Amino acid sequence: MTVGSWSPFVCAHRGASEAYPENTRVAFQKAAEAGAGWIETDIQMLADGTLAVFHDLVLGRTAEGSARVVDLTWKDLSPLDVGSWKSPEFAGQRPLKMSDLLAWQTASSDRPSINWEIKLGPDATEEGCSWFAEAIAETLQGADGRRHLLSTFDRVFLQIARPMLSHLPMALNVEELPEDAIDFCRELGVEGIHLDWTTLTERQVRSIKEAGLAVRCYTVNDLEAGRRLLDWGVELIMTDRAGAMLDFLRADPAYPQGSA
Numbered sequence: 001m002t003v004g005s006w007s008p009f010v011c012a013h014r015g016a017s018e019a020y021p022e023n024t025r026v027a028f029q030k031a032a033e034a035g036a037g038w039i040e041t042d043i044q045m046l047a048d049g050t051l052a053v054f055h056d057l058v059l060g061r062t063a064e065g066s067a068r069v070v071d072l073t074w075k076d077l078s079p080l081d082v083g084s085w086k087s088p089e090f091a092g093q094r095p096l097k098m099s100d101l102l103a104w105q106t107a108s109s110d111r112p113s114i115n116w117e118i119k120l121g122p123d124a125t126e127e128g129c130s131w132f133a134e135a136i137a138e139t140l141q142g143a144d145g146r147r148h149l150l151s152t153f154d155r156v157f158l159q160i161a162r163p164m165l166s167h168l169p170m171a172l173n174v175e176e177l178p179e180d181a182i183d184f185c186r187e188l189g190v191e192g193i194h195l196d197w198t199t200l201t202e203r204q205v206r207s208i209k210e211a212g213l214a215v216r217c218y219t220v221n222d223l224e225a226g227r228r229l230l231d232w233g234v235e236l237i238m239t240d241r242a243g244a245m246l247d248f249l250r251a252d253p254a255y256p257q258g259s260a
Contacts, residue, residue, distance in 0.1 A: 006249045007037035009230055011115060012242035013219050014055065015039055021086035022062065023053050024093040028104065032111050034243035038149075038236060040115040040218070043098050045132045050074040051098035051139060057121050061085065063095075070121060098139050105147070115238070117173065118152035118161075126156060133161035140168065151194050155184065162188050171216065177204050182211045192216060197229060197237070205232045223248040 015027025016034060023041055031039050042055040047070065054077070059065030063080040074097070083093030098116070105111045118132065140148060151171040152158060158170060171192035172185055176199040185193060192214030195204075200217060208215040216236040220226045226237045226245050239245050 006246055007035050009236060010036050010226075010242050010245050010249075011038035011040050011216075011236050011238040012036040012112070013040050013238040013240050014042070016240075016242055018221075018240040018244075021083040021090045021093055023055055023096070024082055024090070025096060025100075025104065026083075026090065026093060028101065028112075031242050035246050036112050036242040038115055038238075039112045040117060040238050041101065042117045042119045043136075044069050044119045045128070045135060046070065046072055046074055046077060048073040048075075049131070049135060050077075051132075051135055052077055053096040053098060053101055055119065057119065068121070098136075102139065102143065106143075113147040113149070115149045115151055115171075115236075118150060118154065118157055120152065120154045120157060124154065124156070126160060129154070129157045129160045130164075132157065133164045136161070137165055140165075145169065149192075151192075158188060158190055162190065169214075171214070173218075175199060177208075182208060182213065185213055186211060192235075194218060194238075197225060197234075200229070200234075202232045205229075205234060209233055220245070227252075 012031030014022035016030035017027055020027035020030050028039055041053050043051050044054050046052050054069050057069055059067050062085050063082045077095050080095060081091060082095055083090030105114060145167045149169050151173050153173040162170060169191040171194050172181060172190055173194045174181055175196045177195060181193055193208055194216045197217035197220045205215050214235050217229055217234050218238040220237040220239045221241050223245060227249060229237055
């Protein structure tokens, strides 16, 4: 690998979300400018079937209101200001559709790959999971599977979506590693496991990789911890501080560029 080739190992969590409002066009653009090889984002299915980029299940933190996001239509969601909560300078940032972010990515070959996290509420049904998977399949039809990844905490969604989206890599999200997670992923054909880095051990990284699965971590804002996780063999670290993480990894002359 060449100098500066850390990009494939660093994923900007909801874009460059430390300094910019999460899951907005400006946050994704700044992550790309910083050199992140991946961005992570969240998608939900609205009441009218639109796939929207939005993390919280309920309004109130990044946009005014108190409604459940899944009960809204795109007409309801699209006018909301999702930038002012971060700083007045970001007033006027609006929600994106999944198709908007896809169009932004495909407009330039040097823009990051995307980890789409599927957000489902506690009352999600199998039928709803199926509709969601079908909508994703339609949106990503013809997309380069090497530049996309689906992840979720919802095992039912993975079971339904895996045969429908066979060309896309998928990952199971967990906080701590359950005893059955590796077997679940191998049996279903799910390629990786995403874990809270604070719960992960080097031994667990080895066991996941020995099973032929990818291991990725969230949300790694401690720069030294990011380097340690890469040393362990973690394949991708998701961070709110993508620019700082990349600068840190590139700057240490004692650390071979891209050796992870």
